[in-house]
Amino acid sequence: MIILIFFACHWYFSLFFQTFFHHRYSAHQMFTMSKTTEKVFIFLSWLTQGSSYLSPYSYGVLHRLHHAYADTEKDPHSPKYDKNIWAMMWRTKTIYMDILNDNYPVESKFKKDLPHWPAFEKFADGWFSRIAWGTLYVLFYIAFATQWWMFLLLPIHFLMGPFHGAIINWFAHTIGSIRFKMNDTSRNLFPVDFLMLGESYHNNHHSHPGRANFGIKWYEVDPVYPFIRLFHWMRIIKLKPIAVHA
Template identity: 30%
Template sequence: MTDAAAPSRNKVISNPYIHRLQRRHFLLFDIAPIIGTVAALALLPVLPFGATEIALLAGMWLVSGLGITVGYHRLFTHRTFRATPFAESMLAITGSMAGQGGVVSWVAIHRRHHEFSDRDGDPHSPNLSGDGLRGVLRGLVHSHFLWMRRHEYPNIAHYAPDLLRNRRLVNVSRHYYWWFALGVAVPTVVGGLVHLSWQGALAGLLWGGFVRVFLLEHIIWAINSFLHRWGSKPYESRENSRNGAVFSLLTFGESWHNNHHAFPSSPNFGLQWYRPDPGYWLIRGLSAVGLVSDLKNPAAEQIAAKRIRTDERKAAA
C-alpha cells in the first residue's frame, strides 16, 4: 500500500470514556489542590508553619517544576537535547510529581498546541472566544483552567510515536498516579519526622503537597493564558506568543514564550546569557556531568534573522 493510499490516522479522540477520565483528573489534580490550599491557610493558627514547611514547599516546587520544563517540555516534547536513560527516567518521574498528567499524554497535548497554536484545534488558546471584554475573559478562563475539564484528546499514536517506542518511558507514564503520590508522600513523611507529630505530617502534606501543586499549576497555566495575549514579541512566530521577562525565574525560563515558539528546538528559552533561564541552567549542569548531550541551540545568525525590527513591532502594535 502506498502512502497516498494509506488510511489517515485520526489526530484526536473524543468519546464519553475519555471525557470521564478528564473530569476525574480535573477534580483530583486541579480542584483538590485549591481545596488543600484553602485548608492550609485556614489551619495556619493550629498547624506548624515555619522553616520546614517553607523548605518543603520550595524544594518540591523546584523538583517538580524543573521536571516539567526540562523533562516534559524541552526533552520529551521538543527533543532539544539528548539524555541518558537514567536522566530521562528521573525527569519523567519528577515531572509526574507536578500533577499535570502522564508524560506521554502531556507531550501529545503540547505538540498539538504547537501544531495549531492560536488556531482552531489548539486545546488551550485564549484567542478563540470572541472579541470584546467578554470574549477576552472567556478565553483567558478557558485557556488557563477550564479547558482541562473536557477536550479532544490527541491521539498519542499520532503525536507521540517516539515515546511509545520507549518502553521505559511508557512504563513511567503508566505509573503516573504512583509518582504523583510519591511527590506528596515525601513532604508528608519529612514533615512528620521533623516535628515528630501527625500535625507536622499534615503540614508537610498541605504545604509540600497541595499548596506546591496549586502554585506550580497556576504559574505554568499563566503561560498558556496571559502570555498568548500580553507581553513583548521580539521574534517572528505565526501565533500570538509573548515574552514575560519579569516572570522568568518564577517560571524556570518558560516565560520566554515568544522565544520558545520562534525557536522550539532550542533548549535555551532565554537565547541570550542575560535572560535568566533556570531550566537551561539545569540542562547545562547535566551536560557538564555527562547526563545530557547534543544541545540544539540556534546559531546567532538564525536568531538575528527572526528578530522583528523596532518599526515592525510598532506597526504591529
C-alpha cells in the same frame, strides 16, 4: 519558615522537571538520552511533581499540538478560544486525559520518539498515587504550619503542574512583551525570569522552538540552561547542535 521552604522546593523541583524533561526533552527533543536515563527522569518527575504528576508522553503530544496549531481551534490550550483561564485549563485537562487513554485522534508524527513507561505511568497518573501524595502534603502542613494562612498553599501543592502550565499558557499569551512577530499571541511574560525558570520567555521560545536556551538577550537568564550544559558535559544527555545554535 519550614512550610515556605517546603513550598519553594516543591515549586522549583516540580517546575525544573517539567521544563527540562517534559518540555525541552519530550516535546522538543533538544537533546538525547538513553532509555534507562528516560526512566530515571520519569521517576524523578513523579517524585517531584507528586499529586500533579504529568505524563511526559501526554505532555509531549499536547505541547507539539500547541506549536503546530498555536492559537487556532486545534490548539489544546489557547486563550483565544476559552472565556477564562479555568475553562482553558479544564479543556487542556480533558485533552490530556484523552491522549493518555488513547481516546484522542493524533497523527503519528506528534507521537514520535516520546518517552513512555506505560506500567509506571499508569500508577503515577492514577488516583491512588495522587491521593497519597496529597495526604502527605496535608500531614506535613499539620505538623509544621504555624499560621492558618499557610494551609491556603495546599491547593497549589495538589495542582502544582497544571498551576505552572496555566501561568504560561494563559498569561504568556495575553500579557507581556512581543520581541518576535509571530502568527500567534505568544509573549515574553517577564524581562528576567527566575519564577518560572525561563519558561516565561514564551515569545522567544515560539520563535526559536528548537533552542535549548530560552533566553536570547544578555539579561534573559535561563536558570535551566546551565544544568542542561552540565548534564551534557557529564554525558547524562547529548545536546543536539541545533539546540545550541538555533
